[in-house]
Amino acid sequence: MLAHSVLAVFALAILAEPVVAQNMPREDTLIVRAGRKFGAPELYNPYLAGHRGETGNWWMAENLFYMNLYQGEIEPWLGTSFEYGPNHDSITIKLREGVKWSDGEEFNADDVVFTYNMLKENAPTLRWSVWIKEWMTEVRAEDSHTVFIQLKEPHTRAHYSFLIGLWVPPIVPEHIWSQEDPTTFKNWPDPVWTGPYKLVDTSAEAVSWERRDDYWAKDVMGEFPGAKFLLVTGPGPAEKMMIEQIESRMDVWSGFTKSQYETVVKRNDTIDLWVALDPCTRALWFNIQRPPLDQAEVRWAVSYAINKNKLNFAAFEGVTRTSKLPYPYYGTITPYLEDWKEMLEKYNTEEYDPDRAVAILEDLGFEKGRDGIYVSPDGIRLSWVIISPPWSGHREMAQSISEDLKAIGVDASWKVLEPAPHGEAWRRNDYDMNVAWACAEGLGQAWDPYAWLEGFHSKYALPEGESADQNRIRYQNPEYDALLDELTGLLPDDPRADEVLAQAQEIYMRDLPVIGTLQTVTSNTYDTLHWKGFPSEEDPYITPFHWWPHFLFTLLNVEPQ
Amino acid sequence: MTASLASSAKEVFNFVFRRNAKLTTGFVIIFVLVLIAVIADLLAPYDVASIGLHGPDLPPSFQNLLGTDTLGRDVFDQLVHAVRQSLIIGFFTGLVGLVVGLSVGIFSGYRGGLVDDSLRSVTDVFLVIPTIPLLVVLSSYVRFLTIPALVLILAVFAWPFPARTFRSQVLSLRKREFINLAKLSGMSDMKIVFREILPNMLPYVGTTFANSVSGAILAEVFLEILGLGPQNTTTLGVMVYWAMWRGAMIRGILWWVLPPMIILVLIFIGLQLINIGLDEVYNPRVRKGGSTPA
Numbered sequence: 001m002l003a004h005s006v007l008a009v010f011a012l013a014i015l016a017e018p019v020v021a022q023n024m025p026r027e028d029t030l031i032v033r034a035g036r037k038f039g040a041p042e043l044y045n046p047y048l049a050g051h052r053g054e055t056g057n058w059w060m061a062e063n064l065f066y067m068n069l070y071q072g073e074i075e076p077w078l079g080t081s082f083e084y085g086p087n088h089d090s091i092t093i094k095l096r097e098g099v100k101w102s103d104g105e106e107f108n109a110d111d112v113v114f115t116y117n118m119l120k121e122n123a124p125t126l127r128w129s130v131w132i133k134e135w136m137t138e139v140r141a142e143d144s145h146t147v148f149i150q151l152k153e154p155h156t157r158a159h160y161s162f163l164i165g166l167w168v169p170p171i172v173p174e175h176i177w178s179q180e181d182p183t184t185f186k187n188w189p190d191p192v193w194t195g196p197y198k199l200v201d202t203s204a205e206a207v208s209w210e211r212r213d214d215y216w217a218k219d220v221m222g223e224f225p226g227a228k229f230l231l232v233t234g235p236g237p238a239e240k241m242m243i244e245q246i247e248s249r250m251d252v253w254s255g256f257t258k259s260q261y262e263t264v265v266k267r268n269d270t271i272d273l274w275v276a277l278d279p280c281t282r283a284l285w286f287n288i289q290r291p292p293l294d295q296a297e298v299r300w301a302v303s304y305a306i307n308k309n310k311l312n313f314a315a316f317e318g319v320t321r322t323s324k325l326p327y328p329y330y331g332t333i334t335p336y337l338e339d340w341k342e343m344l345e346k347y348n349t350e351e352y353d354p355d356r357a358v359a360i361l362e363d364l365g366f367e368k369g370r371d372g373i374y375v376s377p378d379g380i381r382l383s384w385v386i387i388s389p390p391w392s393g394h395r396e397m398a399q400s401i402s403e404d405l406k407a408i409g410v411d412a413s414w415k416v417l418e419p420a421p422h423g424e425a426w427r428r429n430d431y432d433m434n435v436a437w438a439c440a441e442g443l444g445q446a447w448d449p450y451a452w453l454e455g456f457h458s459k460y461a462l463p464e465g466e467s468a469d470q471n472r473i474r475y476q477n478p479e480y481d482a483l484l485d486e487l488t489g490l491l492p493d494d495p496r497a498d499e500v501l502a503q504a505q506e507i508y509m510r511d512l513p514v515i516g517t518l519q520t521v522t523s524n525t526y527d528t529l530h531w532k533g534f535p536s537e538e539d540p541y542i543t544p545f546h547w548w549p550h551f552l553f554t555l556l557n558v559e560p561q
Numbered sequence: 562m563t564a565s566l567a568s569s570a571k572e573v574f575n576f577v578f579r580r581n582a583k584l585t586t587g588f589v590i591i592f593v594l595v596l597i598a599v600i601a602d603l604l605a606p607y608d609v610a611s612i613g614l615h616g617p618d619l620p621p622s623f624q625n626l627l628g629t630d631t632l633g634r635d636v637f638d639q640l641v642h643a644v645r646q647s648l649i650i651g652f653f654t655g656l657v658g659l660v661v662g663l664s665v666g667i668f669s670g671y672r673g674g675l676v677d678d679s680l681r682s683v684t685d686v687f688l689v690i691p692t693i694p695l696l697v698v699l700s701s702y703v704r705f706l707t708i709p710a711l712v713l714i715l716a717v718f719a720w721p722f723p724a725r726t727f728r729s730q731v732l733s734l735r736k737r738e739f740i741n742l743a744k745l746s747g748m749s750d751m752k753i754v755f756r757e758i759l760p761n762m763l764p765y766v767g768t769t770f771a772n773s774v775s776g777a778i779l780a781e782v783f784l785e786i787l788g789l790g791p792q793n794t795t796t797l798g799v800m801v802y803w804a805m806w807r808g809a810m811i812r813g814i815l816w817w818v819l820p821p822m823i824i825l826v827l828i829f830i831g832l833q834l835i836n837i838g839l840d841e842v843y844n845p846r847v848r849k850g851g852s853t854p855a
Contacts, residue, residue, distance in 0.1 A: 237786075238808045246811075259618070259631055260808045314612045314632060392806075395792070396632065400612050402793075413793050415706070 024208060027530055030227035030558060032056075032252040032546055033241065035391075036419065037234045041202045044187040046170055047119070047126035055207040056232045058549040060102075060195030061170035064093065064112075065163050066550055069279065069330055069446050070540035074164050075553075078107065078171065078194060082163055088154040088489070093163070095145040098220040101173045102212060103192050109141035114174035116149070116162075118182055125183045128169040130469070131161050131441070154489045157444075160451055165442020166279065166548060196225045196555065206233040217556070226559030227531065245271060251527045252534075252546050252554075255392055258317035261523045270529040274536050275319060276544050278520035279328045279446035280437035282315060282397060284386075285514050287432055288473050289464060292376045293384075297360055299512045302433075303349050305357035305408045306401055308517055314400040315393035319521055322350045325449070326438040326516025332447035340502060347509035349516065354408050361408075373411045383411040384432035389422040397517070398435045427467040429474055438516050441470060450487055453504050456513060457484050473513050480507045533557040568760075584838025590831030594824070598645035605638035621816050628816035631807045639795050640820050646708060646796040647778050647828070653712045654777030658719025659770050665720065666727025667754055671735055681728065687721040696780065697789060706791045711784070715777045723769045730762050764843035771832040771839075778828060797821045 034054040043051050046061055053061075064079035082093045099107035116132055116139040123129035135158060138150035151158055162168050173192050177185065191199055194216060197209035209230040217223040235241065235255070242260055244250045246268045256264060265271050284306070292298045308322040324344045327333045337344065365377035374382045384405065388398035398414035405412035414435075417425060425431050444451025458481050460471035468474070483504040490497040524544040526534035535544045535554060542553040597604070612632045619629040627636035669680035699714050734740060735758070743753050759766075778797070784790040785798025792799055804810070804818035 238806055239811050242808050242811045257631075257807060259812055263808065263812045310613050313617075317617070317631065396612065399792075403611050416789075416792055418789070 024229040024231060027560070028227065029229040029231050030252070030531060030555070031231045031233065031250040032551075033236075033244070033250050034232055034234055035255055035547055038202075038204050038207065039420075041204050041207065042186055042188045044191040044199070045182070045185050047122075047128070047182060049127070051127075053549070054232065054547045055202065056197065056199075056209050056230060057191065057193075058167075058547070059552045059555060060191065060193040060197060060199075060209075061549070062194045062552060063168055063170060063549055064095075066553070067164040067166060067447070068541075068550070069332075069543050072330075072332060072447075079163070082159060084156070088156050088491070089151045091149045091151070091158060091163075092142070093147045093149070095147065096220065097145055098216060099194055100214070100216040101192050101194055102198055102214075103173075103176075104214070105173060105175055107171075107173075107194055107216075108144045109147045110144075111171050111174045112147045113139050113141050114178060115169065115171045118172070118177065119169060122182055128162065132169065135161070156489065156491045157448065157450060160442050160444040160448070165444055166446070166550070167442060170549075195552065197230055200229075204234070206231060208232075223556045225555045226533065226557075227555070230555070245525055245527065248527050248529045251531055252525075254522055254524045254544070254546060256523045256525060257392060258319050258523070261525060264525060268527070270527055272526045272528055272534060272536060274524045274526075274534075274540075274544050275521050276524060276537075276540075277328055277330065278522045278545070279330070279443045279543075280439040280520055281323050281326050281328060281516035282311075282393065282518040282520050283326055283436060283438035283514050283516050284397075284401065285426070285431075285434040285436055285473060286512075287429055287434075288475060288513050289429060290432060291378065292364075292366075292380055292382075293432065295364070296511045297364055299515075301357040301360040301408075302405065303357075303512060303515050304351060304353045304360070305410075306404050306515075306517065307352045308350055309352070310404070311397055311400050311517055314396040315518060316521060320519045323516045323519050324348070324350055326452060326514060327445045327449055329519055330446055333449070336449060336505075339498070340505060343502065343506050343509060347506070347512070349509075349512070354404070357408050368409055371411075372409055374409045381411065382409070384413075386412060386414040386433040386435060387417050387422060387425060387431045388414065388435040389419055390416050393520075394435050401433070401435065424467070427469065427472055428465055429468070429472055430465075437520070438514060448492060449501060449505060450484075450492075453501075453508055454484050454488070456508070457481055475511070475513045477507065477511065480504060480511075483507070528561065530561055531558050532561050533559050581838045581842055583834045584842065587831045587834030587836075587838055590827055591835065594644055594828060594831065595648060597641055598648050601641040601645045604641045605635070618814055618817075627820050628814075630803060630809070630814070630817045632803070636800075636817055636820055639800055640824065643795045643797045643800050643821060644824055646794050647781065647798070647825075650708060650712055650715070650781050650796065651774035651778040651828070653709075654715040654719050655770050655773035657712065657716035658723055658773040658777075659766065661716070661720035662723025662769070663727050663766065665724040666729075667731050667758065669724070670728040670731025671750070671754060671758070673732075677728075680724075684721045684724045684728075687718065688725070690718070692718045693783070696784060697787060706789070708791055708794055711781065711791055712777075715780055719773050719777060723773065726765060726769055727762065730765055731758060734758050734761055764839045767839045768836045771836045775829055775832045778825070782825065797825055801825075 036052060036054055038052050038055055040050040040052065041055065044057050045051060046053060046057060062078055064077060066075040066077055068075050078096055078099055080094045080096050082091055084091055093112065095109060095112065101107055116136055119126055119129040119132040120136060123133035135151050135155060136149055137152045140148050142148050176192050189199065196212055196215040196217070198212050200208040200210050211225055211228050215224060238260060241253060242256070242264055245253055245264050248268065248270060261273055265273050286293045286299050288294050312318055312320055312322060324337060361374055366374040369375045369381065386398045386402050388394040395416045398416070402412040402414040426434055426436060438445070438452065440451040440455050442451065455470045456475040457471065458476040460468065461474040461476050462468040464474065483500050487497060487500050487504065490500065522545065535542050541557065542550050546554070612634065615625060615629045615633045615635055617629060617631045617633045619625055621628045625635050625637065627640060629635055665680055665684065669677045696714065740753060740757055743757050781790055781796060782798035782801055785792070785796060785802045786805060790796065790798055800821035809818040
């Protein structure tokens with residue numbers, strides 16, 4: 001009986017093909033394979049838990065500004081400029097004229113004011129609402145295309161959190177959302193956005209979009225997408241994805257390992273490959289509330305026990321490099337490696353020295369039990385489970401780390417969790433160690449370490465068991481908080497800011513709540529059989545990751561062969 | 562018809578090796594695999610799951626008999642340990658399912674009445690539970706899935722079908738003359754069950770056990786392919802999972818993907834041959850010539 005059920009499910013999994021709408025000719029359709037399944041395919045409200053923007057919703061919910069990491073520039077889009085007031089306690093945003101919502105209504109300052117006020121009124125339920133409520137004391141329209149925002153106190157980097165961050169709150173149409181309860185509104189089946197496509201159909205397997213001939217940027221910016229249809233489908237097993245790309249049955253994919261993309265590129269000469277640096281390093285998170293991991297020395301012992309070169313081999317087949325900092329080595333970050341050279345030599349997370357790890361433990365009074373496993377002076381046996389999500393590279397890292405820890409006398413094991421339970425365990429701080437990524441809210445760590453460090457301010461430390469977005473590990477250090485508070489009021493180019501940032505970074509390195517073990521690279525494969533104009537290493541006009549809102553620029557650049 | 566358990570088993574054993582080629586072949590296949598499982602530590606004394614012990618994707622050679630995988634692990638070493646773990650999962654799940662199913666089936670069928678109605682209802686409820694989705698949910702929410710935990714989870718769903726099968730057999734047997742005779746002679750219910758009913762159900766016990774073992778091994782492979790099994794331990798499912806995850810088939814790393822699949826096929830063929838052989842031994846309708854050993 002059990003065998004029959006299993007065989008039936010196997011057969012279904014093998015035979016299942018994504019649904020392709022019959023009225024979407026292949027040569028007119030750009031096919032993008034999303035990296036995650038669409039858990040709630042009828043949810044197009046980006047402010048609710050469970051929303052998956054990879055359906056294409058991120059691309060249609062256009063932002064005021066986009067941070068272009070490869071160009072190091074801010075791209076104005078629905079907004080044209082923003083400016084801080086003299087004391088950095090206010091921001092004035094100018095909006096672009098001529099922008100229209102997909103239902104023909106004009107996009108203007110009222111929509112922006114409504115969106116931020118909606119978030120303030122619905123904190124903490126809606127995503128981004130906590131920060132907006134905390135910092136925006138007043139939002140008002142100065143004229144139809146100018147928005148004034150009063151901050152509660154001077155903040156020189158407030159724009160990271162809601163204007164240029166890689167994921168920021170999208171502006172919603174007031175004339176629709178004001179009639180709805182934003183905490184339950186699905187924004188479906190006809191989501192109104194300013195983006196270039198309208199939703200045609202959505203299911204758990206596939207989402208299809210059709211180009212809007214009345215897209216505002218066609219006349220205002222001279223921008224128009226080349227593909228008439230968009231088909232976004234969920235991922236499949238690695239073998240299946242490789243076959244689909246080899247047979248040109250999909251155009252955009254991201255996630256092959258080195259050996260996989262080498263095979264695909266070899267067998268399909270229309271595939272373009274860009275192995276690009278990802279803004280989130282691969283990190284090991286500690287539960288610093290669980291003894292003895294609450295001791296920084298023990299966390300450093302773990303760091304020395306981990307062979308990072310082996311991690312690189314396990315997770316990325318050796319394609320990437322080990323990391324000294326939990327930040328991506330973009331041109332915005334690499335100067336810090338030189339500025340903080342001494343500090344990073346003192347606190348060297350790249351170093352692999354198992355003898356030193358053992359020495360640290362034994363200096364702390366740990367002794368091996370009869371089973372060869374270390375026991376703390378308090379009698380706690382070192383038995384740790386390392387959790388990881390099921391993404392490529394993560395589970396291999398968890399296994400590799402567990403092997404390294406076993407080698408020094410820790411009863412380490414690893415467990416792969418599905419995305420939902422993994423995310424829940426992470427937010428509730430319910431794990432021993434967690435292999436995940438190091439991303440600040442808005443991914444600001446890609447250009448300013450402040451964005452990452454600020455996320456460990458104790459004001460975000462919720463009681464154990466509560467679901468937290470910031471400071472998930474509940475790090476608390478008044479000295480560190482004071483430095484971050486001071487930084488918040490200093491301009492990034494103020495000489496004092498460099499000094500304070502270095503001090504905060506040194507405390508972070510000393511306490512090591514999260515190790516940024518490896519720089520992350522992501523392989524992006526594009527099929528040029530039907531389409532050209534994808535971003536590449538030679539022409540990195542935008543970051544290549546299709547699950548980001550920035551994929552909008554790829555849509556606007558891609559044209560038929 | 563008052564054969565004891567021991568004599569019945571002896572008859573089956575003799576019949577296997579003298580009369581039924583399928584049963585013999587099945588037993589030989591399973592015996593060889595069990596032997597590999599037992600001496601796995603002698604065949605592969607290393608920590609087989611360790612990453613980077615060898616070079617990646619090396620084809621078979623004298624040093625690495627079945628080559629290595631992309632993570633630099635010896636495939637032969639993994640395989641012999643995987644056979645052990647998968648057989649353990651199959652055997653113990655099958656055993657738990659069999660013991661529970663047999664107990665429920667016999668008690669329900671022999672007692673009849675309200676007991677039968679109640680147990681049959683419980684069994685029916687378990688039979689209609691969508692097993693696979695529930696396994697997926699259970700596996701993903703167990704904090705740390707070990708082999709014993711997996712066996713328990715699988716066993717929860719391994720007993721109802723045997724229970725229904727055994728109940729039907731008991732319902733049929735309890736109306737037979739030799740059972741009435743046993744009752745009239747004052748034999749206790751326990752003695753009737755163990756001396757009269759159980760020996761007559763041995764072939765069903767064998768086939769049910771073989772089916773349960775197959776189902777458990779297949780379910781483990783399924784969970785592993787979803788990434789939900791106990792991945793700390795190398796099983797055949799884990800090997801298939803890693804090979805699939807890294808695209809071994811399409812990359813032509815056949816020495817990685819084929820060995821666990823071949824072993825899985827051998828396990829199923831072995832168990833099915835035992836299944837068919839037992840059926841031929843005890844079911845005159847499917848037997849070509851010969852008579853029942855009893």
